[in-house]
Structures are given as structure tokens and as C-alpha cells.
Amino acid sequence: MRRREDEIERLGVAIVAVTFEARERAEEYVRETGLRWPLLIDRRRALYSAYGMGRGRGWAIWGPASWWVYIKLIARGRRLRRPTGDIHQLGGDVLVDPAGRVALRHVGKGPADRPAVAALLDQVRHGPRDFR
Amino acid sequence: MGAAPAVAFTLEDTAGTVHRLEEFRGRWLLMVFHRHLG
Numbered sequence: 001m002r003r004r005e006d007e008i009e010r011l012g013v014a015i016v017a018v019t020f021e022a023r024e025r026a027e028e029y030v031r032e033t034g035l036r037w038p039l040l041i042d043r044r045r046a047l048y049s050a051y052g053m054g055r056g057r058g059w060a061i062w063g064p065a066s067w068w069v070y071i072k073l074i075a076r077g078r079r080l081r082r083p084t085g086d087i088h089q090l091g092g093d094v095l096v097d098p099a100g101r102v103a104l105r106h107v108g109k110g111p112a113d114r115p116a117v118a119a120l121l122d123q124v125r126h127g128p129r130d131f132r
Numbered sequence: 133m134g135a136a137p138a139v140a141f142t143l144e145d146t147a148g149t150v151h152r153l154e155e156f157r158g159r160w161l162l163m164v165f166h167r168h169l170g
Contacts, residue, residue, distance in 0.1 A: 082170070
């Protein structure tokens, strides 16, 4: 995922990460991963909710695609922890254009469901789309 | 039909800096919403 953001950042796109987890865990995450972008804390999940990121369930959370994501992280040397937050909370990506309009909104169905770099870059070069 | 305006926010980051949507006006902004930080 980080490689994806690096490529996007090279186009001059500002990046922020958002988490709903507690400050202590968020600070720990930044230390562990060396995250270079601001990690914003949205404890009430108001921004998640505003962009339609609710709670997922079933196969999207527990299915093989999710396990594959975690296996790849471990293979890259990432130490996984027992989750402290709500494992059903969905994430996603929102791309905002320079005029403050939503150019792309992608609500992930599970950990493996992220928009491709090409789709994000396409939005920077062209216009708005909505991914669900 | 135009795109929807982005949702305004005021959120603090892990360093204690407060960020608002307005500070990114004039730039593209990618917001990456994490699931749990496992």
C-alpha cells in the first residue's frame, strides 16, 4: 500500500491517513511503521460515517482475500498484533480535487479491497467518479 | 451534475497538530481511511 501512496505523492497529491483507534495505538502504529503522512484520529468515526464507511461482515472480513493481505504483510516483515479496534469497521479512500470536491470515493469491502493506483492517478488527471 | 463537496473536518493527528479540510484547498488530497491498526 505504501508504494501506491508514494507514487501518488509524486504527482503532488497531499496524503493523510485516518484512523478511528485510540491515540496511544495510533502513535504506536506511526512508530512501528514509520508512516510519513499525518495520521488523523477520528474516534467518533464521524468522517468514516460521512463517507459511507460502516461495518463489514462475513466473507469480506474473514475470507481468503483478507488472509492473503495479512500473509503479504508478514512476508514483508511487518509484525501483526492482536487487533485493539473494531475489526468490522470498513476503510476506504477518498480523493478530493483542488476545488474541494470529491473526485473519487472508494468504500473497501474488506482489507483486500483497495482502488488501483491507476484508478487514483486517472482521477487526478481527469474527473470525479464514485466507487462502491 | 457536479461532484459532491468534500466533508469538512477538524481532526488532530498523532503529533497533536490539528488538520482541517480547508488547509488542502488548491491541492489534490488523498484520504486513506484505515480499518483497525492490527
